[in-house]
Amino acid sequence: MDDLFASRDGSRWLPEYLSQIDVSCIGCGRCFKVCSREVMHLCGITGSGEIVGAGEDADDDEVERLVMIVDHPGLCIGCGACARVCPKNCQFHIKSSN
Numbered sequence: 001m002d003d004l005f006a007s008r009d010g011s012r013w014l015p016e017y018l019s020q021i022d023v024s025c026i027g028c029g030r031c032f033k034v035c036s037r038e039v040m041h042l043c044g045i046t047g048s049g050e051i052v053g054a055g056e057d058a059d060d061d062e063v064e065r066l067v068m069i070v071d072h073p074g075l076c077i078g079c080g081a082c083a084r085v086c087p088k089n090c091q092f093h094i095k096s097s098n
């Protein structure tokens, strides 16, 4: 059975948790900006597809582009805001926390 949550007015709310972002992500950062829960972060990806750290952790010579990585899926509250702003429709959401 799905988890049962309620809105303030008592109506049913079914969370949709961010589970994955696929390779078509363009690293625009829109989802990060609207998320209040630190669920995902921008990381560098090399030409061979290896994920490397962002910012000071990334070796700029190796990084081909930036992609958004779901590194803390357990923090997601399933609000769906990230899906609404993604221009690439490259996110996967699941209806259950299990």
Ligand code: SF4
Binding pocket: 016, 017, 018, 034, 035, 036, 037, 039, 040, 075, 076, 077, 078, 079, 080, 081, 082, 083
């Ligand atoms: S569904 Fe909400 S809480 Fe979860 S990652 Fe997206 S914006 Fe953040």
Ligand code: SF4
Binding pocket: 021, 024, 025, 026, 027, 028, 029, 030, 031, 032, 067, 068, 085, 086, 087, 088, 089, 090, 091
């Ligand atoms: S909004 Fe979509 S395309 Fe932009 S960083 Fe997030 S997942 Fe990637």
